[in-house]
Amino acid sequence: MNNEMTNIFGIRAIIEAIESGSTINKIYLQKGLRGNLFYELDKLIKEKKLTTSMVPVEKLNRLSKNNNHQGAVAQISPIEFHDLETLIEKTLESDKKPLFLLLDQLSDVRNFGAIIRTAECTGVNGIIVQKNGSAPVNAETIKTSAGAAFKIPICKVDHIKDALFILQSAEIKTVAATEKTDDSLYQVDLNQPIAIVMGSEHRGVNPSILKMVDYKAKLPLLGEIASLNVSVACGAFLYETVRQRMA
Template sequence: MENDMTNIFGIRAIIEAIESGSTINKIYLQKALRGDLFYQLDKLIKQHRLTTSIVPVEKLNRLSKNSNHQGAVAQISPIEFHDLETLIEKTMESGDVPLFLLLDQLSDVRNFGAIIRTAECTGVHGIIIQKNGSAPVNAETIKTSAGAAFKVPICKVDHIKDALFLLQASEIKTVAATEKTEDSVFDVNFKQPLAIVMGSEHRGVNPSILKMVDYKAKLPLLGEIASLNVSVACGAFLYESVRQRIS
Protein backbone atom coordinates (compact mmCIF):
# COMPACT_ATOMS: atom_id res chain seq x y z
CA MET A 1 0.00 0.00 0.00
CA GLU A 2 3.04 2.31 0.22
CA ASN A 3 2.66 3.25 -3.45
CA ASP A 4 -0.86 4.54 -2.70
CA MET A 5 0.65 7.22 -0.49
CA THR A 6 1.53 10.70 -1.78
CA ASN A 7 5.29 10.42 -2.12
CA ILE A 8 7.62 13.30 -2.84
CA PHE A 9 11.25 12.74 -3.65
CA GLY A 10 14.41 14.77 -3.96
CA ILE A 11 16.07 16.59 -1.10
CA ARG A 12 15.08 20.10 -2.23
CA ALA A 13 11.44 19.11 -2.74
CA ILE A 14 11.27 17.57 0.75
CA ILE A 15 12.84 20.66 2.31
CA GLU A 16 10.22 22.84 0.62
CA ALA A 17 7.42 20.53 1.77
CA ILE A 18 8.59 20.75 5.39
CA GLU A 19 8.98 24.51 5.25
CA SER A 20 5.50 24.90 3.72
CA GLY A 21 3.92 23.08 6.66
CA SER A 22 2.97 19.84 4.88
CA THR A 23 2.12 16.98 7.24
CA ILE A 24 4.82 14.36 6.68
CA ASN A 25 4.38 10.79 7.88
CA LYS A 26 7.92 9.55 7.37
CA ILE A 27 11.09 10.34 5.47
CA TYR A 28 13.08 7.48 3.95
CA LEU A 29 16.80 8.15 3.57
CA GLN A 30 19.67 6.37 1.90
CA LYS A 31 22.60 5.56 4.17
CA ALA A 32 25.61 7.88 4.27
CA LEU A 33 24.07 10.91 2.55
CA ARG A 34 26.34 13.96 2.50
CA GLY A 35 26.37 17.52 1.23
CA ASP A 36 25.10 20.94 2.23
CA LEU A 37 21.56 20.30 1.01
CA PHE A 38 21.30 17.09 3.01
CA TYR A 39 22.58 18.82 6.14
CA GLN A 40 19.87 21.45 5.65
CA LEU A 41 17.28 18.66 5.41
CA ASP A 42 18.72 16.89 8.44
CA LYS A 43 18.47 20.10 10.46
CA LEU A 44 14.79 20.48 9.55
CA ILE A 45 14.10 16.82 10.38
CA LYS A 46 15.53 17.31 13.86
CA GLN A 47 13.82 20.66 14.33
CA HIS A 48 10.38 19.28 13.45
CA ARG A 49 11.04 15.88 15.08
CA LEU A 50 10.09 14.01 11.94
CA THR A 51 10.20 10.22 11.73
CA THR A 52 12.95 8.86 9.47
CA SER A 53 14.09 5.45 8.32
CA ILE A 54 17.39 4.42 6.70
CA VAL A 55 16.54 2.08 3.82
CA PRO A 56 18.26 0.38 0.87
CA VAL A 57 18.34 2.26 -2.41
CA GLU A 58 16.03 -0.39 -3.90
CA LYS A 59 13.20 0.79 -1.64
CA LEU A 60 13.79 4.41 -2.59
CA ASN A 61 13.70 3.41 -6.25
CA ARG A 62 10.37 1.65 -5.67
CA LEU A 63 8.83 4.53 -3.73
CA SER A 64 9.92 7.08 -6.34
CA LYS A 65 9.12 4.78 -9.29
CA ASN A 66 12.79 4.91 -10.30
CA SER A 67 12.88 8.70 -10.54
CA ASN A 68 15.84 10.77 -9.40
CA HIS A 69 15.21 10.68 -5.64
CA GLN A 70 18.70 11.87 -4.57
CA GLY A 71 18.58 9.40 -1.68
CA ALA A 72 15.44 10.79 -0.03
CA VAL A 73 11.70 10.10 -0.29
CA ALA A 74 9.00 11.55 1.97
CA GLN A 75 5.46 10.30 2.50
CA ILE A 76 2.87 13.05 2.90
CA SER A 77 -0.05 12.34 5.19
CA PRO A 78 -3.45 12.33 3.44
CA ILE A 79 -5.09 14.07 6.43
CA GLU A 80 -4.45 17.20 8.43
CA PHE A 81 -3.73 16.69 12.11
CA HIS A 82 -5.45 18.74 14.82
CA ASP A 83 -3.99 20.72 17.70
CA LEU A 84 -4.85 18.88 20.91
CA GLU A 85 -5.30 21.91 23.15
CA THR A 86 -7.65 23.54 20.64
CA LEU A 87 -9.61 20.30 20.23
CA ILE A 88 -10.06 19.92 24.00
CA GLU A 89 -11.31 23.49 24.30
CA LYS A 90 -13.71 23.03 21.38
CA THR A 91 -15.08 19.81 22.87
CA MET A 92 -15.61 21.37 26.29
CA GLU A 93 -17.37 24.37 24.75
CA SER A 94 -19.70 22.09 22.75
CA GLY A 95 -21.39 20.86 25.91
CA ASP A 96 -20.61 17.21 25.12
CA VAL A 97 -19.02 15.01 27.77
CA PRO A 98 -15.49 14.59 26.39
CA LEU A 99 -14.32 11.16 25.28
CA PHE A 100 -10.78 10.87 23.94
CA LEU A 101 -8.64 7.95 22.89
CA LEU A 102 -4.85 7.79 23.35
CA LEU A 103 -2.86 5.17 21.44
CA ASP A 104 0.48 4.47 23.11
CA GLN A 105 2.70 3.60 20.13
CA LEU A 106 0.29 1.33 18.33
CA SER A 107 2.26 0.07 15.32
CA ASP A 108 -0.07 -1.89 13.03
CA VAL A 109 -1.91 0.23 10.45
CA ARG A 110 -4.81 -2.24 10.21
CA ASN A 111 -5.38 -2.12 13.97
CA PHE A 112 -5.13 1.67 13.78
CA GLY A 113 -7.70 1.86 10.99
CA ALA A 114 -10.09 -0.49 12.77
CA ILE A 115 -9.81 1.59 15.96
CA ILE A 116 -10.50 4.82 14.07
CA ARG A 117 -13.62 3.24 12.56
CA THR A 118 -14.92 2.12 15.97
CA ALA A 119 -14.04 5.49 17.49
CA GLU A 120 -16.17 7.27 14.90
CA CYS A 121 -19.09 4.92 15.58
CA THR A 122 -18.89 5.47 19.35
CA GLY A 123 -18.66 9.26 19.46
CA VAL A 124 -14.97 9.71 20.29
CA HIS A 125 -14.06 13.39 20.09
CA GLY A 126 -10.42 12.85 19.18
CA ILE A 127 -7.64 10.29 18.84
CA ILE A 128 -4.18 11.11 20.12
CA ILE A 129 -0.99 9.48 18.85
CA GLN A 130 2.70 10.05 19.39
CA LYS A 131 4.76 11.61 16.59
CA ASN A 132 7.41 8.90 16.68
CA GLY A 133 6.86 5.17 16.96
CA SER A 134 3.17 5.19 15.99
CA ALA A 135 1.44 3.65 12.99
CA PRO A 136 1.10 6.22 10.19
CA VAL A 137 -2.13 7.46 8.72
CA ASN A 138 -1.61 6.07 5.24
CA ALA A 139 -3.77 4.62 2.47
CA GLU A 140 -4.17 1.31 4.26
CA THR A 141 -5.15 3.01 7.53
CA ILE A 142 -7.81 5.01 5.73
CA LYS A 143 -9.11 1.99 3.84
CA THR A 144 -9.39 -0.08 7.03
CA SER A 145 -11.13 2.83 8.78
CA ALA A 146 -13.77 2.89 6.01
CA GLY A 147 -13.05 6.61 5.63
CA ALA A 148 -13.53 7.38 9.32
CA ALA A 149 -10.00 8.83 9.39
CA PHE A 150 -11.46 11.88 7.62
CA LYS A 151 -14.20 12.25 10.25
CA VAL A 152 -12.49 11.73 13.64
CA PRO A 153 -9.97 14.44 14.63
CA ILE A 154 -6.48 12.95 15.08
CA CYS A 155 -3.80 14.77 17.08
CA LYS A 156 -0.06 14.16 17.16
CA VAL A 157 1.95 14.96 20.28
CA ASP A 158 5.66 14.72 21.06
CA HIS A 159 4.91 12.18 23.79
CA ILE A 160 1.77 10.56 25.17
CA LYS A 161 2.74 11.98 28.58
CA ASP A 162 2.30 15.49 27.16
CA ALA A 163 -1.28 14.63 26.22
CA LEU A 164 -1.99 13.09 29.63
CA PHE A 165 -0.80 16.22 31.43
CA LEU A 166 -2.98 18.41 29.22
CA LEU A 167 -6.07 16.22 29.57
CA GLN A 168 -5.75 15.97 33.34
CA ALA A 169 -5.19 19.72 33.59
CA SER A 170 -8.51 20.07 31.74
CA GLU A 171 -10.22 17.86 34.37
CA ILE A 172 -10.53 14.92 31.99
CA LYS A 173 -9.89 11.64 33.79
CA THR A 174 -7.69 8.97 32.21
CA VAL A 175 -8.07 5.18 32.23
CA ALA A 176 -5.55 2.69 30.85
CA ALA A 177 -6.55 -0.67 29.42
CA THR A 178 -4.22 -3.18 31.06
CA GLU A 179 -4.23 -6.64 32.52
CA LYS A 180 -1.98 -5.35 35.33
CA THR A 181 -4.90 -4.53 37.61
CA GLU A 182 -7.74 -6.22 39.47
CA ASP A 183 -10.23 -3.52 38.46
CA SER A 184 -12.78 -4.30 35.77
CA VAL A 185 -13.75 -2.06 32.86
CA PHE A 186 -17.33 -2.38 34.11
CA ASP A 187 -16.41 -0.53 37.32
CA VAL A 188 -15.16 2.58 35.50
CA ASN A 189 -17.44 5.61 35.34
CA PHE A 190 -17.56 6.41 31.62
CA LYS A 191 -20.18 9.12 32.11
CA GLN A 192 -17.52 11.58 33.27
CA PRO A 193 -15.06 13.40 30.96
CA LEU A 194 -12.65 10.58 30.10
CA ALA A 195 -9.69 9.57 27.95
CA ILE A 196 -8.97 5.89 27.30
CA VAL A 197 -5.36 4.77 26.85
CA MET A 198 -4.67 1.72 24.69
CA GLY A 199 -1.20 0.21 24.45
CA SER A 200 0.88 -1.26 21.64
CA GLU A 201 0.26 -4.72 20.22
CA HIS A 202 3.22 -6.40 21.91
CA ARG A 203 4.04 -4.33 24.99
CA GLY A 204 0.72 -2.88 26.08
CA VAL A 205 0.63 0.47 27.85
CA ASN A 206 4.06 1.75 28.84
CA PRO A 207 4.73 1.34 32.61
CA SER A 208 5.57 5.04 32.91
CA ILE A 209 2.13 5.87 31.46
CA LEU A 210 0.43 3.44 33.84
CA LYS A 211 1.87 5.42 36.75
CA MET A 212 0.24 8.61 35.48
CA VAL A 213 -3.33 7.55 34.72
CA ASP A 214 -6.23 8.01 37.11
CA TYR A 215 -7.60 4.49 36.64
CA LYS A 216 -6.52 1.13 35.29
CA ALA A 217 -9.04 -1.42 34.03
CA LYS A 218 -9.11 -4.81 32.35
CA LEU A 219 -11.57 -6.88 30.37
CA PRO A 220 -12.64 -10.23 31.83
CA LEU A 221 -11.19 -13.14 29.81
CA LEU A 222 -13.03 -16.40 30.29
CA GLY A 223 -11.10 -18.57 27.84
CA GLU A 224 -7.54 -19.87 27.80
CA ILE A 225 -6.02 -17.12 25.61
CA ALA A 226 -4.50 -14.39 27.76
CA SER A 227 -5.22 -11.32 25.68
CA LEU A 228 -7.37 -9.75 22.97
CA ASN A 229 -6.36 -8.00 19.78
CA VAL A 230 -5.92 -4.32 20.66
CA SER A 231 -8.59 -3.11 18.24
CA VAL A 232 -11.09 -5.61 19.69
CA ALA A 233 -10.20 -4.61 23.25
CA CYS A 234 -10.54 -0.95 22.33
CA GLY A 235 -13.99 -1.62 20.87
CA ALA A 236 -15.07 -3.31 24.10
CA PHE A 237 -13.95 -0.28 26.15
CA LEU A 238 -15.64 2.17 23.79
CA TYR A 239 -18.93 0.31 23.75
CA GLU A 240 -18.96 0.12 27.53
CA SER A 241 -18.74 3.90 27.34
CA VAL A 242 -21.68 3.95 24.91
CA ARG A 243 -23.69 1.63 27.15
CA GLN A 244 -23.21 3.85 30.18
CA ARG A 245 -23.73 7.15 28.39
CA ILE A 246 -27.00 6.21 26.71
CA SER A 247 -28.50 4.37 29.70
Protein backbone atom coordinates in the same frame (compact mmCIF):
# COMPACT_ATOMS: atom_id res chain seq x y z
CA MET B 1 -8.75 15.26 0.00
CA ASN B 2 -7.37 12.33 -1.94
CA ASN B 3 -7.05 9.30 0.31
CA GLU B 4 -3.94 7.99 -1.40
CA MET B 5 -0.58 8.63 0.18
CA THR B 6 1.49 11.16 -1.75
CA ASN B 7 5.20 10.48 -2.04
CA ILE B 8 7.59 13.30 -2.82
CA PHE B 9 11.21 12.62 -3.64
CA GLY B 10 14.41 14.58 -3.86
CA ILE B 11 16.12 16.33 -0.97
CA ARG B 12 15.32 19.88 -2.10
CA ALA B 13 11.65 19.05 -2.70
CA ILE B 14 11.37 17.54 0.78
CA ILE B 15 13.05 20.57 2.38
CA GLU B 16 10.56 22.85 0.63
CA ALA B 17 7.64 20.65 1.72
CA ILE B 18 8.76 20.82 5.36
CA GLU B 19 9.29 24.59 5.23
CA SER B 20 5.85 25.08 3.66
CA GLY B 21 4.18 23.31 6.59
CA SER B 22 3.09 20.13 4.77
CA THR B 23 2.00 17.32 7.10
CA ILE B 24 4.67 14.66 6.67
CA ASN B 25 4.11 11.13 7.94
CA LYS B 26 7.60 9.76 7.46
CA ILE B 27 10.86 10.41 5.62
CA TYR B 28 12.88 7.54 4.18
CA LEU B 29 16.60 8.23 3.86
CA GLN B 30 19.24 6.18 2.09
CA LYS B 31 21.78 4.58 4.39
CA GLY B 32 25.10 6.42 4.33
CA LEU B 33 23.66 9.59 2.78
CA ARG B 34 26.04 12.57 3.02
CA GLY B 35 26.45 16.07 1.59
CA ASN B 36 25.55 19.67 2.44
CA LEU B 37 21.97 19.41 1.19
CA PHE B 38 21.42 16.28 3.25
CA TYR B 39 22.74 18.04 6.38
CA GLU B 40 20.30 20.87 5.74
CA LEU B 41 17.46 18.34 5.52
CA ASP B 42 18.70 16.49 8.60
CA LYS B 43 18.71 19.75 10.59
CA LEU B 44 15.09 20.44 9.60
CA ILE B 45 14.05 16.88 10.47
CA LYS B 46 15.50 17.28 13.96
CA GLU B 47 13.96 20.73 14.45
CA LYS B 48 10.50 19.52 13.44
CA LYS B 49 10.92 16.14 15.20
CA LEU B 50 9.89 14.23 12.09
CA THR B 51 9.87 10.45 11.86
CA THR B 52 12.63 8.98 9.68
CA SER B 53 13.82 5.56 8.61
CA MET B 54 17.20 4.65 7.15
CA VAL B 55 16.63 2.23 4.25
CA PRO B 56 18.55 0.64 1.35
CA VAL B 57 18.40 2.31 -2.04
CA GLU B 58 16.11 -0.45 -3.37
CA LYS B 59 13.36 0.69 -1.01
CA LEU B 60 13.67 4.27 -2.24
CA ASN B 61 13.58 3.10 -5.86
CA ARG B 62 10.25 1.36 -5.19
CA LEU B 63 8.78 4.35 -3.36
CA SER B 64 9.79 6.78 -6.09
CA LYS B 65 9.16 4.37 -8.99
CA ASN B 66 12.85 4.62 -9.91
CA ASN B 67 12.79 8.41 -10.26
CA ASN B 68 15.75 10.53 -9.18
CA HIS B 69 15.11 10.48 -5.44
CA GLN B 70 18.63 11.67 -4.41
CA GLY B 71 18.48 9.31 -1.46
CA ALA B 72 15.33 10.70 0.14
CA VAL B 73 11.57 10.07 -0.14
CA ALA B 74 8.88 11.61 2.07
CA GLN B 75 5.27 10.52 2.57
CA ILE B 76 2.75 13.33 2.86
CA SER B 77 -0.26 12.59 5.07
CA PRO B 78 -3.67 12.53 3.34
CA ILE B 79 -5.24 14.30 6.35
CA GLU B 80 -4.54 17.43 8.35
CA PHE B 81 -3.82 16.89 12.03
CA HIS B 82 -5.51 18.96 14.74
CA ASP B 83 -4.03 20.94 17.62
CA LEU B 84 -4.86 19.07 20.83
CA GLU B 85 -5.44 22.03 23.15
CA THR B 86 -7.70 23.75 20.62
CA LEU B 87 -9.66 20.52 20.07
CA ILE B 88 -10.14 19.99 23.82
CA GLU B 89 -11.29 23.58 24.29
CA LYS B 90 -13.82 23.37 21.45
CA THR B 91 -15.04 19.94 22.59
CA LEU B 92 -15.64 21.09 26.16
CA GLU B 93 -17.69 24.00 24.86
CA SER B 94 -20.09 21.67 23.04
CA ASP B 95 -19.94 18.38 24.96
CA LYS B 96 -20.28 18.04 28.75
CA LYS B 97 -18.91 14.49 28.71
CA PRO B 98 -16.25 14.31 26.00
CA LEU B 99 -14.58 11.06 25.04
CA PHE B 100 -11.00 11.00 23.79
CA LEU B 101 -8.82 8.09 22.72
CA LEU B 102 -5.02 7.96 23.16
CA LEU B 103 -2.97 5.37 21.27
CA ASP B 104 0.38 4.73 22.94
CA GLN B 105 2.64 3.88 19.99
CA LEU B 106 0.26 1.59 18.15
CA SER B 107 2.27 0.43 15.14
CA ASP B 108 -0.01 -1.58 12.81
CA VAL B 109 -1.86 0.53 10.24
CA ARG B 110 -4.73 -1.96 9.97
CA ASN B 111 -5.30 -1.92 13.71
CA PHE B 112 -5.12 1.88 13.57
CA GLY B 113 -7.69 2.02 10.78
CA ALA B 114 -10.05 -0.38 12.57
CA ILE B 115 -9.78 1.67 15.76
CA ILE B 116 -10.49 4.92 13.90
CA ARG B 117 -13.62 3.33 12.43
CA THR B 118 -14.89 2.14 15.82
CA ALA B 119 -14.02 5.47 17.43
CA GLU B 120 -16.09 7.35 14.88
CA CYS B 121 -19.02 4.98 15.40
CA THR B 122 -18.91 5.43 19.18
CA GLY B 123 -18.78 9.22 19.20
CA VAL B 124 -15.12 9.73 20.14
CA ASN B 125 -14.29 13.44 20.00
CA GLY B 126 -10.67 12.99 19.02
CA ILE B 127 -7.82 10.48 18.68
CA ILE B 128 -4.36 11.31 20.00
CA VAL B 129 -1.15 9.67 18.78
CA GLN B 130 2.54 10.22 19.35
CA LYS B 131 4.63 11.75 16.56
CA ASN B 132 7.32 9.10 16.71
CA GLY B 133 6.78 5.36 16.87
CA SER B 134 3.12 5.42 15.85
CA ALA B 135 1.39 3.96 12.80
CA PRO B 136 0.97 6.55 10.05
CA VAL B 137 -2.28 7.67 8.51
CA ASN B 138 -1.70 6.27 5.03
CA ALA B 139 -3.83 4.81 2.25
CA GLU B 140 -4.20 1.46 4.04
CA THR B 141 -5.21 3.19 7.27
CA ILE B 142 -7.82 5.20 5.38
CA LYS B 143 -9.16 2.09 3.65
CA THR B 144 -9.40 0.06 6.87
CA SER B 145 -11.14 2.96 8.60
CA ALA B 146 -13.80 2.97 5.83
CA GLY B 147 -13.11 6.68 5.43
CA ALA B 148 -13.66 7.47 9.12
CA ALA B 149 -10.19 9.05 9.26
CA PHE B 150 -11.66 12.00 7.36
CA LYS B 151 -14.49 12.37 9.88
CA ILE B 152 -12.79 12.26 13.27
CA PRO B 153 -10.10 14.71 14.49
CA ILE B 154 -6.65 13.17 14.96
CA CYS B 155 -3.94 14.95 16.95
CA LYS B 156 -0.20 14.33 17.08
CA VAL B 157 1.81 15.10 20.20
CA ASP B 158 5.51 14.86 21.03
CA HIS B 159 4.71 12.34 23.77
CA ILE B 160 1.56 10.73 25.12
CA LYS B 161 2.56 12.11 28.55
CA ASP B 162 2.08 15.63 27.16
CA ALA B 163 -1.48 14.78 26.15
CA LEU B 164 -2.24 13.25 29.55
CA PHE B 165 -1.12 16.43 31.34
CA ILE B 166 -3.31 18.57 29.06
CA LEU B 167 -6.36 16.30 29.41
CA GLN B 168 -6.06 16.02 33.18
CA SER B 169 -5.64 19.78 33.55
CA ALA B 170 -8.98 20.08 31.70
CA GLU B 171 -10.52 17.76 34.34
CA ILE B 172 -10.84 14.85 31.92
CA LYS B 173 -10.24 11.53 33.66
CA THR B 174 -7.87 9.05 32.06
CA VAL B 175 -8.23 5.26 32.02
CA ALA B 176 -5.64 2.84 30.65
CA ALA B 177 -6.45 -0.57 29.21
CA THR B 178 -4.04 -2.98 30.87
CA GLU B 179 -3.93 -6.47 32.33
CA LYS B 180 -1.68 -5.10 35.12
CA THR B 181 -4.58 -4.33 37.44
CA ASP B 182 -7.25 -6.11 39.47
CA ASP B 183 -9.94 -3.65 38.37
CA SER B 184 -12.42 -4.68 35.69
CA LEU B 185 -13.50 -2.24 33.00
CA TYR B 186 -17.05 -2.71 34.26
CA GLN B 187 -16.09 -1.22 37.63
CA VAL B 188 -14.90 2.09 36.16
CA ASP B 189 -17.23 5.09 35.89
CA LEU B 190 -17.09 6.04 32.20
CA ASN B 191 -20.14 8.31 32.42
CA GLN B 192 -17.95 11.39 32.86
CA PRO B 193 -15.33 13.24 30.77
CA ILE B 194 -12.99 10.38 29.85
CA ALA B 195 -9.86 9.67 27.81
CA ILE B 196 -9.10 6.01 27.15
CA VAL B 197 -5.47 4.92 26.66
CA MET B 198 -4.73 1.87 24.50
CA GLY B 199 -1.22 0.45 24.25
CA SER B 200 0.89 -0.96 21.46
CA GLU B 201 0.37 -4.44 20.02
CA HIS B 202 3.42 -5.98 21.71
CA ARG B 203 4.13 -3.91 24.80
CA GLY B 204 0.77 -2.57 25.87
CA VAL B 205 0.59 0.77 27.67
CA ASN B 206 4.00 2.10 28.72
CA PRO B 207 4.64 1.67 32.48
CA SER B 208 5.40 5.39 32.83
CA ILE B 209 1.96 6.14 31.38
CA LEU B 210 0.29 3.68 33.74
CA LYS B 211 1.70 5.66 36.66
CA MET B 212 -0.02 8.82 35.42
CA VAL B 213 -3.56 7.70 34.62
CA ASP B 214 -6.54 8.06 36.96
CA TYR B 215 -7.81 4.51 36.40
CA LYS B 216 -6.47 1.21 35.13
CA ALA B 217 -8.90 -1.39 33.82
CA LYS B 218 -8.89 -4.79 32.16
CA LEU B 219 -11.31 -6.97 30.26
CA PRO B 220 -12.19 -10.45 31.56
CA LEU B 221 -10.50 -13.19 29.54
CA LEU B 222 -12.28 -16.51 29.97
CA GLY B 223 -10.36 -18.63 27.48
CA GLU B 224 -6.76 -19.79 27.25
CA ILE B 225 -5.46 -16.93 25.11
CA ALA B 226 -3.83 -14.28 27.31
CA SER B 227 -4.74 -11.16 25.36
CA LEU B 228 -7.05 -9.61 22.77
CA ASN B 229 -6.18 -7.84 19.54
CA VAL B 230 -5.83 -4.17 20.43
CA SER B 231 -8.55 -3.01 18.03
CA VAL B 232 -10.99 -5.56 19.51
CA ALA B 233 -10.10 -4.53 23.06
CA CYS B 234 -10.51 -0.89 22.12
CA GLY B 235 -13.96 -1.61 20.72
CA ALA B 236 -14.96 -3.27 24.00
CA PHE B 237 -13.78 -0.24 25.99
CA LEU B 238 -15.55 2.23 23.73
CA TYR B 239 -18.84 0.33 23.66
CA GLU B 240 -18.83 -0.08 27.43
CA THR B 241 -18.53 3.71 27.55
CA VAL B 242 -21.51 3.98 25.20
CA ARG B 243 -23.51 1.50 27.30
CA GLN B 244 -22.90 3.41 30.53
CA ARG B 245 -23.81 6.72 28.94
CA MET B 246 -27.04 5.36 27.46
CA ALA B 247 -28.16 3.65 30.69
